[in-house]
Amino acid sequence: MSDATHSGFPKRRFKVSRRMLPYVLSLPALLVCIGILIPFVTAVLYSLQRYRLSQPWARKWNWGENYWNFLSDDSFWNTLKVSMTYAFTTVGIELLLGLGIALLLQKRTKFNNFVSIMLLMPLMTAPALAALMWKLMTNPGFGILSYFAGLLGFEDFNWASDPQTAMLTVVIVDVWVYTPFIMILLLAGLRSLPQQPFEAAALDGVPRWFVFYRITLPMLTPFLLTAVLFRMIESIQQFDIIYAMTQGGPGDALTVFQVEAYLNFFQSTNVGRSAALMMILWAITYFLSNIFIKNWLRLRERQRGEA
Amino acid sequence: MNTISPFETVLRGIAITLVILFFMFPIFWIVLMSFQTNATILQVPPSIFFEPTLQNYRGLITGQLVTDTSSLEIRFMSNLFNSLFLSTASVAVGLMLGVPAAYAFARLKFRGSEDIAFTLLSFRFAPPLLVLLPLTIYFQQLGLANTYGGLIWVYQLIVLPLILWIVRGYFEDIPADIEYAYRIAGHRWWTTFRKIALPLAGPGIAAAALLAFIFAWNNFVFALVLASADKQPVTVGALAFITASGVQYGQIAAGIILSIAPTFALALYAQRYLVEGLSLGAVKG
Numbered sequence: 001m002s003d004a005t006h007s008g009f010p011k012r013r014f015k016v017s018r019r020m021l022p023y024v025l026s027l028p029a030l031l032v033c034i035g036i037l038i039p040f041v042t043a044v045l046y047s048l049q050r051y052r053l054s055q056p057w058a059r060k061w062n063w064g065e066n067y068w069n070f071l072s073d074d075s076f077w078n079t080l081k082v083s084m085t086y087a088f089t090t091v092g093i094e095l096l097l098g099l100g101i102a103l104l105l106q107k108r109t110k111f112n113n114f115v116s117i118m119l120l121m122p123l124m125t126a127p128a129l130a131a132l133m134w135k136l137m138t139n140p141g142f143g144i145l146s147y148f149a150g151l152l153g154f155e156d157f158n159w160a161s162d163p164q165t166a167m168l169t170v171v172i173v174d175v176w177v178y179t180p181f182i183m184i185l186l187l188a189g190l191r192s193l194p195q196q197p198f199e200a201a202a203l204d205g206v207p208r209w210f211v212f213y214r215i216t217l218p219m220l221t222p223f224l225l226t227a228v229l230f231r232m233i234e235s236i237q238q239f240d241i242i243y244a245m246t247q248g249g250p251g252d253a254l255t256v257f258q259v260e261a262y263l264n265f266f267q268s269t270n271v272g273r274s275a276a277l278m279m280i281l282w283a284i285t286y287f288l289s290n291i292f293i294k295n296w297l298r299l300r301e302r303q304r305g306e307a
Numbered sequence: 308m309n310t311i312s313p314f315e316t317v318l319r320g321i322a323i324t325l326v327i328l329f330f331m332f333p334i335f336w337i338v339l340m341s342f343q344t345n346a347t348i349l350q351v352p353p354s355i356f357f358e359p360t361l362q363n364y365r366g367l368i369t370g371q372l373v374t375d376t377s378s379l380e381i382r383f384m385s386n387l388f389n390s391l392f393l394s395t396a397s398v399a400v401g402l403m404l405g406v407p408a409a410y411a412f413a414r415l416k417f418r419g420s421e422d423i424a425f426t427l428l429s430f431r432f433a434p435p436l437l438v439l440l441p442l443t444i445y446f447q448q449l450g451l452a453n454t455y456g457g458l459i460w461v462y463q464l465i466v467l468p469l470i471l472w473i474v475r476g477y478f479e480d481i482p483a484d485i486e487y488a489y490r491i492a493g494h495r496w497w498t499t500f501r502k503i504a505l506p507l508a509g510p511g512i513a514a515a516a517l518l519a520f521i522f523a524w525n526n527f528v529f530a531l532v533l534a535s536a537d538k539q540p541v542t543v544g545a546l547a548f549i550t551a552s553g554v555q556y557g558q559i560a561a562g563i564i565l566s567i568a569p570t571f572a573l574a575l576y577a578q579r580y581l582v583e584g585l586s587l588g589a590v591k592g
Contacts, residue, residue, distance in 0.1 A: 021496070022420065025411035029404040029471065032463050033427060040433075042441035101326055104319060115323065117578050119330050123585075124570045126525035128542045129563050132549065133337050136560060142349045144336055176330065181585060188582050237434045240527040244546055258436050258528075265440050278437040289432035293425065304480065 046275035053269035066276035075252060075260075079277070083256040085167065087236040090174040095228055097175065098182030105183075106190050116187060123180040127173075131244035134173045135160070160246050163253040170254060173241050178234075182227045189223030190216075192303065222299045229292035233285050257281040340560035348556050363561035383562055385537065386544030390566070393455065393530075393540055394523040397462035398516050404463070405470035406512060410504060412471070413478035414486075424471065431468040438464070439532045446533060453535045461529050466519040473518070473584060477511025478504065514580035521570050541566035 050062040070076040101119070105112040122130065137145045138159035149157035160169040193216070201211045217224075239258040242248065248259040255263070257277055264274035340348055342359040367383045411417070412424045442461065443452070451457030481504065489499050505512075527542040534540075536547065545562050574581060 022411040022415040022417040025415075026408035026420075026423070029408035029427070029467060030423065032404060032460065032467065033430065035460065036430065036438055036464060039438045039441040039445060042445075043437050046441060100322070104323055104326070115327065117575070118327070120574055120578070120581065121334060121571055122330055124521060124525075124574045125334075125567050126527060126542045126570075128525075128527040129545060129566055130333075132545055132559070133333050133563055135549075136340065136556060136563075137333060137336060139556075142351070142353065142556070144353050147351070147353055176333065180330070184582055184585060233432050239436070240542075243531075244527070258434055261436050261440070262532075265436075271440070274440060275437075278434055278440070281434045282437050285432050285434060286429070289429055292432070293428060300476065304476070 043275045043278060046271050047279045049272050051271040051275075053271060062272070066272045067280075069273075070276070070280075075255070076277075078252050079255050079257055079260045082167075082252075082254060083236055083281075086171065086174075086238060086242075086254075086256055087232055089167075089171050090178070090235045090238075091228060091231045093171070093175050094179045094182050094231060095224070097179045098227070099186055099224070101179070101183045102186035102190055105187055108191065116184065119180045119183060121180075122177050123184075125177060127177050127238075127240040128244040130177045131170075131173050131241045134169070134176070135245060138169060161250060163250045166246055166250060166253045170242050170245055173245065174235065174238065177241070178231060182231060185227045186220065186223055189220055193219050222295065222302070226292070226296050226299055229288060229295065233288045233292060236284060236288075237281065337560045337563055340557060341564045343557050343560075345555065345557055360557075363557040364565070366558055367561055367565065381548065382536070383541075383544060383548060383565075386539055386541045386548075387565060389534075389538055389544075390524055390540035390542070391569070393458055393462060394520050396455070396459050397466050397523045398519045400459055401463055401466035401470050401519055402512065402516060405467050405515075406474055406505075406508075409471050409474035410478050410500065413475045414483065414504075424475070427471055428468050430464060435464070435528050436532070439529065443532055452533065453538050455538065458530060458534060458538065461533060462523050462526070464529075465522050465526060469519050469522065469584075470512075470515040473515040474508060474511050477508040481507045510580070513577070514584040517573060517577050517580050518584035521573060524570055 047066055048061060048063050049059060050065065051059045105116050125133070134145075137143050140146050140156075140158060140161070143159075146157060146159065149159075158165065160166050197215050197219075198211065201215060236256075237258055238256060239262070242254050242256060242259050243262070246254055248255040248263055258281070261274045261277040261281075264270045264277065339355060339357075341363055342361070343357055344360055344362065347354075347357040367381065370381055370384060412420050439461070446452040446457055449457075451460075485507075486499050486503050489503050490496070494502070524540070525542065526540070530538070530540050530543045534543065536544075539547070541562075545559070545566055548562055549559055
């Protein structure tokens with residue numbers, strides 16, 4: 001990469017403006033983001049306070065108490081458990097399904113390209129609206145899926161309104177929306193792999209399962225990792241689908257981090273606990289996103305080097 | 308070479324059919340519902356044969372929700388307008404702020420540029436409510452609560468990192484020598500940026516703008532927390548609509564279809580930009 005100190009550059013005339021230029025160019029974007037950093041700092045401070053909107057007079061510093069209380073707080077452990085279950089199930093299913101579909105559509109035929117474009121539609125649907133669509137389909141009165149469940153012998157299958165099956169229902173919606181993301185990324189990855197190893201293996205008559213495990217999968221790993229980490233970061237923060245579907249209910253069946261923080265803030269007006277919850281979620285996503293960004297930068301570098 | 312057995316062809320056919328069924332059926336079904344009256348929707352067993360009606364769409368567009376017993380005003384069209392306005396304005400602001408910054412990060416490496424770019428990207432991954440909840444309190448104090456301006460500002464959280472990182476990748480791909488040659492010919496920096504760098508990065512800017520628009524359109528939580536009814540986009544409006552209209556299922560379905568149609572149309576129109584945008588520029592489409 002050549003940079004600004006290129007030899008043929010007419011230096012003297014632009015000296016002052018050139019030094020300031022990058023700052024001038026990026027300053028507006030930075031200012032906008034600094035405006036967003038302030039609430040972040042505020043959230044840190046809130047998380048260290050006893051702060052309820054209903055009792056503003058009782059607001060005071062209690063330092064780590066909000067966090068300390070989590071240790072003996074069943075509903076916190078429930079939040080952690082529900083969030084983890086949601087994230088691991090959705091990403092796990094989406095990965096397997098996305099990889100399977102990508103392999104099915106790998107050949108560049110007109111039909112395959114058409115199908116892959118069609119499959120993007122769920123991904124273009126707002127998650128909150130997707131949840132509403134599935135809500136209409138799982139309505140106990142007229143929902144087509146409730147009808148199908150009845151045909152299969154599950155009378156009174158209540159989908160999201162039954163604590164037993166609420167998780168299943170939102171996981172299906174998440175899988176419906178986000179599998180195409182993994183599929184499209186892996187499909188692009190598969191199609192960008194160099195062909196020589198596959199041709200050589202075919203000439204030598206290597207069995208296809210062996211080619212898959214020993215050539216395809218290892219070469220696809222950077223893409224798999226990128227897709228999984230990215231989805232993991234998003235899935236553990238899922239709010240739209242769950243809130244639009246059940247608002248965290250029934251009971252506390254689906255109170256994942258962001259839903260719980262939202263309810264804490266707006267219903268029980270416990271700002272301190274809400275902020276502390278968000279800080280813990282932020283720590284998890286920060287950890288994941290650091291790995292993701294490094295992995296993704298490496299992948300991008302490699303892909304662009306080859307292109 | 309690989310010969311595919313007839314048995315495998317059949318298996319593949321079945322698998323593809325199941326995949327298409329699972330991913331397309333919900334959209335198909337909601338479209339059907341949107342053309343039905345409540346009476347046919349509530350029929351058991353459900354049937355795909357019915358006399359289609361446009362009354363749901365008519366009701367939404369005229370803003371009069373007519374039920375058997377009463378008539379209710381709905382502001383669904385204003386939700387649709389809010390979505391359009393918020394998304395377009397956010398992307399416009401995001402491009403004005405983000406493209407020059409992306410150029411600075413790509414071309415004019417300066418002290419701390421990597422750290423700043425990294426921090427901006429990590430905004431993309433922070434939990435939105437972490438920032439939103441304190442922001443509700445600030446917005447009230449600043450008078451920004453429930454204003455388009457405030458919402459467009461917060462939407463930059465989604466739009467800006469996306470534009471910055473996708474466009475930056477494109478600027479990095481353009482050989483700097485073209486710009487230097489143009490500069491040596493006596494053109495000013497601004498002219499060079501406008502005449503050389505911007506057009507060459509055009510596809511990247513288009514991809515970023517497209518994706519940013521879709522993400523802004525599909526956003527739910529920002530407006531849920533910061534907007535009241537008159538500024539809400541369709542994502543939030545549809546949820547409120549369900550509670551308000553109660554049992555007008557056909558109209559709800561029609562509302563959902565109207566709300567997702569714009570992003571579908573955009574995606575189909577500009578599909579070649581989607582893959583690259585979705586992978587944040589990691590994979591060339």
